[in-house]
Amino acid sequence: MIAxxxxxxxxxxxxxxxxxxAPARQLALVIDLNVCVGCHACVTSCKEWNTGGAAGPLFDExxxxxxxxxxxxxxxxxxxxxxxPDTETxxxxxxxxxxxxxxxxPVCPTGASYKRKSDGIVLxxxxxxxxxxxxxxxxxxxxxEIDEARQVMTKCTLCVDRxxxxxxxxxxxxxxxxxxxxxxxxxxxxxKDPDSEVSRAIRERGGYSLMPEWQTRPANQYLPRRIxxxxxxGPGDVAARPDPHASAEGAxxxxxxxxx
Amino acid sequence: MNPAFSVLVxxxxxxxxxxxxxxxxxxxxxxxxxxxxxxxxxxxxxIVLLAxxxxxxxxxxxxxxxxxxxxxxxxxxxxxxxxxVLPAFIGLVAFWWGAARDPExxxxxxxxxLAAIAVAALLWYCTAxxxxxxxxxxxxxxxxxxxxxxxxxxxxxxxxxxxLAALGGEARALALAAPLALVVTLVAWxxxxxxxxxxxALRHRSTLQTATGIRSARLAQTSMGMSAGxxxxxxxxxxxxxxxxxxxxxxxxxxxxxxxxxxxxAVAAGALGDVACVVAVLVQAPGLIADRWLFFAQxxxxxxxxxxVVS
Numbered sequence: 001m002i003a004x005x006x007x008x009x010x011x012x013x014x015x016x017x018x019x020x021x022a023p024a025r026q027l028a029l030v031i032d033l034n035v036c037v038g039c040h041a042c043v044t045s046c047k048e049w050n051t052g053g054a055a056g057p058l059f060d061e062x063x064x065x066x067x068x069x070x071x072x073x074x075x076x077x078x079x080x081x082x083x084x085p086d087t088e089t090x091x092x093x094x095x096x097x098x099x100x101x102x103x104x105x106p107v108c109p110t111g112a113s114y115k116r117k118s119d120g121i122v123l124x125x126x127x128x129x130x131x132x133x134x135x136x137x138x139x140x141x142x143x144x145e146i147d148e149a150r151q152v153m154t155k156c157t158l159c160v161d162r163x164x165x166x167x168x169x170x171x172x173x174x175x176x177x178x179x180x181x182x183x184x185x186x187x188x189x190x191x192k193d194p195d196s197e198v199s200r201a202i203r204e205r206g207g208y209s210l211m212p213e214w215q216t217r218p219a220n221q222y223l224p225r226r227i228x229x230x231x232x233x234g235p236g237d238v239a240a241r242p243d244p245h246a247s248a249e250g251a252x253x254x255x256x257x258x259x260x
Numbered sequence: 261m262n263p264a265f266s267v268l269v270x271x272x273x274x275x276x277x278x279x280x281x282x283x284x285x286x287x288x289x290x291x292x293x294x295x296x297x298x299x300x301x302x303x304x305x306x307i308v309l310l311a312x313x314x315x316x317x318x319x320x321x322x323x324x325x326x327x328x329x330x331x332x333x334x335x336x337x338x339x340x341x342x343x344x345v346l347p348a349f350i351g352l353v354a355f356w357w358g359a360a361r362d363p364e365x366x367x368x369x370x371x372x373x374l375a376a377i378a379v380a381a382l383l384w385y386c387t388a389x390x391x392x393x394x395x396x397x398x399x400x401x402x403x404x405x406x407x408x409x410x411x412x413x414x415x416x417x418x419x420x421x422x423x424l425a426a427l428g429g430e431a432r433a434l435a436l437a438a439p440l441a442l443v444v445t446l447v448a449w450x451x452x453x454x455x456x457x458x459x460x461a462l463r464h465r466s467t468l469q470t471a472t473g474i475r476s477a478r479l480a481q482t483s484m485g486m487s488a489g490x491x492x493x494x495x496x497x498x499x500x501x502x503x504x505x506x507x508x509x510x511x512x513x514x515x516x517x518x519x520x521x522x523x524x525x526a527v528a529a530g531a532l533g534d535v536a537c538v539v540a541v542l543v544q545a546p547g548l549i550a551d552r553w554l555f556f557a558q559x560x561x562x563x564x565x566x567x568x569v570v571s
Contacts, residue, residue, distance in 0.1 A: 040485075067489070068487070068488050069488050071491070075484070078482045078483040078485075079468075079479060079480065080482050081474050081476035082478060083478050094485070094566060105336075106333075106336035106337060107338070107394075108333060108337060109329075109332065109337045109339040110329035110333065111329075111333050129323065130321045130323045130324070130329060130330060131321055132330070132339065133495065134337075134390070136491070136495060137261070137397070139563065140562040141471075141566070142563025142567065146322065148491075151322030208473045209473075210470075210473060211466050213465045213470055214396045214466075
């Protein structure tokens, strides 16, 4: 019955190919896990820009107290892979992935949540949002955070208000997090343009999607960590040690996988 | 998920109202003789319950004054469809309440009861699909979600109809409603048990490995990226212990299913006075809230994978 009514009512399940109204451009971030050092500069620069930009002000509570909480569009998390002593610490920046089939958009009852036709950025119209939180439930990545003070849903905008600001120098017309990253771990560009820096990085360095099992087709991709040998390293050298995960899992890199 | 009390009250109260209206409509269509005043009292109770539910649903919104906008996206959103069908149902029941002053008229006898059954069913479907359509919340994305919303609504509605019939001295209506309440409550109990069994055996498709793309078999979070909580930790974690979940499940089983079944069976068999049906309503209401709480608490959102460790 559900399947029949779904076919009747909804255009829910993810289409295999790109939908006909898919944007020609798709701006996205590509996160290089090789060089992210977990400094949180992208987190603070994101908060700083967006609390004063078109998406703000962003809620903060008890900011200088024992239990500060607030609205952030971007977080840097840390994971430990492997078994001691062969462990790796992986810093993992996480923000909205601007999915090509975003599950948060069709569920929105007011149309406040939308995917911009011109460049594929998933945005919230704060004037239409009723803060029912259904879009946050419908995002498997937990990318959306409600602003408790303004009572609207907020999320990463890829700094739309920077991208088109003619008052900014052309090199500054990119997300604040990209500008702030000291190691260049955040690449930004059009993933639909095969010659862009981000497309090349995805193609040549095995860019992958988070939770591919739900077919949300995230635009943001992650570049897996590669263990590079040090030139001229001797057998006793730490860097020349065999890959810690190779024996346990019969695979090379600690981080997966080529292809999306 | 962290159960929102407003949604628990809304879905439980509206579900009972829908069940009551459907049972009343079935009784009329089956030709059970009932006083016009009794029919109108039942419809009024349903309207009050729906109004309580509607008020509770507004409390769920951060911006209730903009609630009118929620009807816009009915082409894609089950929530939007529910927002349209709920007031339509309230209007229909209110219209029936007016028309029921003349119980012999065709609308009051046939057309409105049939329409009420159809719209109540549609509303159950919309409400349940709000949850069942979220494919990655695997506890919800299953047909039993729809079945259970319908059965729990019918169970509470028929128990409530029995109580109203007992209070109104409508013996013929009670003779239909009490056995119906017994059967539907037992079926709802079985269906809910099936859902619990299925969800207990569920192996989630998302893992920390698919969430991060880090392939290592031993992978642990050492920091979620913040020292205190965020919306992500408040909205999606219920923070109740496993023991507490077990106790709430016990409460739901006893209050929502077992006791109402025993009481309505006793009334149907004539072993207890008709007023026992009123006791059944009072007992079942907190049980249904407990059961709906479990429905939310047991749903494990995949985003929780990213929020495991504070440091």
